[in-house]
Amino acid sequence: MREKVYIGLDIGGTNLKASPISSGGEVLGRVHRPSPGTTGAGGTGGADEGYTEIRTTLSALVESAAGGKPIAGIGIGCAGVLSGDRRAILDSPNLRGFEGFPLRAFLEETFGVPTLLENDANAVALGEGWRGAGTGARTLVVVTLGTGVGTGFILDGEVWRGGAGMGSEGGHTTIDPQGPPCRCGNLGCLEAFVGAYGILRRFREAGQASGLAPGPDLGVQEIADAARMGDALAADVLRDTGRFLGVGFANFANLFNPKKIVVTGGISRAGDALLDPARDEMKRRAFPAVTESLEVLPGRLGDDAGPLGAVYPLIGEGD
């Protein structure tokens, strides 16, 4: 019985990833496959038709991750709006092929084990709270910086999923009513400032203003690297990114009074070059009584946070 593994699944638009995880929370490996394209989604109907490629790919991936060991349970993290009972993906721009697919029912029937489905930002928050930088914080905010900006709020030990289960979108809170356009259609969302496209936009604008013309294929990681190597323009953009992030942190601090704010994802690897300006800005804006006991930390688990968080409730409840 000790040999059983949990499978943490990460369903993304580009790749499906799976990690076998011990009941003690050790990540024992990582496998991945290309995501079934929308072309392969098959039928549009109910639970019993279509989705052939999804079924085949998921089965093979889970079996590959388990590596012959018995499976104790499967936890799934994915982007998008989940159904109210969290059994399927209702709406996800990058996962059109999965919409309506009875994800949990399929895995439960195929492998005969309990499954859970969680929003990816919440899964990351649960993972960092369990085994990462968020341990010991019953109230915890985890911000995942990528193309988009995901937020997971653990409130007094419980992940907050929104009153009707629509999730909790801290990346889409307005921090400047006349700010730049956000992918969601709003102006001035936190994401429009600190999501990858917001950072790149500001870098391009600053470059043009100073007579430079950064290449079109520049990524946020290159900006962070350039800042570390002494590039003044990149350092300015990184520092400003930290400040905007700090405005968001101040809002989360005054609303949630958390013990920790943990930052993960691409640009967060810049570390204190990003987080120090964020901490300063947060302290300038939020209540001192709230910030004096609040730590802002980089995540510790990298890509393992999501799979760990996705299986955590299964292990917590079932072991």
Added chain:
Amino acid sequence: MREKVYIGLDIGGTNLKASPISSGGEVLGRVHRPSPGTTGAGGTGGADEGYTEIRTTLSALVESAAGGKPIAGIGIGCAGVLSGDRRAILDSPNLRGFEGFPLRAFLEETFGVPTLLENDANAVALGEGWRGAGTGARTLVVVTLGTGVGTGFILDGEVWRGGAGMGSEGGHTTIDPQGPPCRCGNLGCLEAFVGAYGILRRFREAGQASGLAPGPDLGVQEIADAARMGDALAADVLRDTGRFLGVGFANFANLFNPKKIVVTGGISRAGDALLDPARDEMKRRAFPAVTESLEVLPGRLGDDAGPLGAVYPLIGEGD
């Protein structure tokens, strides 16, 4: 036994108010006394010394509200930061004399009944959720507009008090990093735009720009009245106030996915002249899936919301 009443106490810097409330949630009356000044606070020490005027005033007020009927319990709402166990007021700028006073212990010993202490914005939210405009909403945001802007968040049936009990200060979330100064020291808080002093500041500025010079003793109620009477300047300021409020609503909507947002306090009496622009702005900014099932409503209980909410948990648990 049917004759017992609950006492809802509202502890403010100007007045202490008390209402006898039936176990069915009917407010049976209202009495008030001037708040004991800081001059009357007496000693600085522990539970057994000083605070003579507070003790005398509170006892008389509660007895007056009860009107000879037996008391079943006392619920207290007050502004400020409460102690972690919610037994005393830790920090409240307008209630300095009460700081450190063992409020609940005193009332429990004097009247021999259970007591509760709640942040005033949370009490208003509990009241509107129980008997007012928020009924039926397990996740509910209540915004109280006054000199300051209080917020109460009921999340899946539970009032959210912050991870370390510091409260949840939605009025002090930044909606414009370069916005006007807020009383809390920050720039661009929601309160700096839609709190009374923010509204008056914009009215004065607009008046000066148009060659008018509003009187210095103008209040927000007069602005609302003038807007209703056709004053274009006042109507503009009221509409802009609604729009800023809508930015805050959009943030609360995307974070909390509530079923209702209820608005109470002074300027909210302007009704749809304030709330329609707020609804429009919210819908422009928040996710359609979140706003399509979200109602924005004026409060229904006025000054009774706080006392009702303060006793609600006593009645819910004890009847």
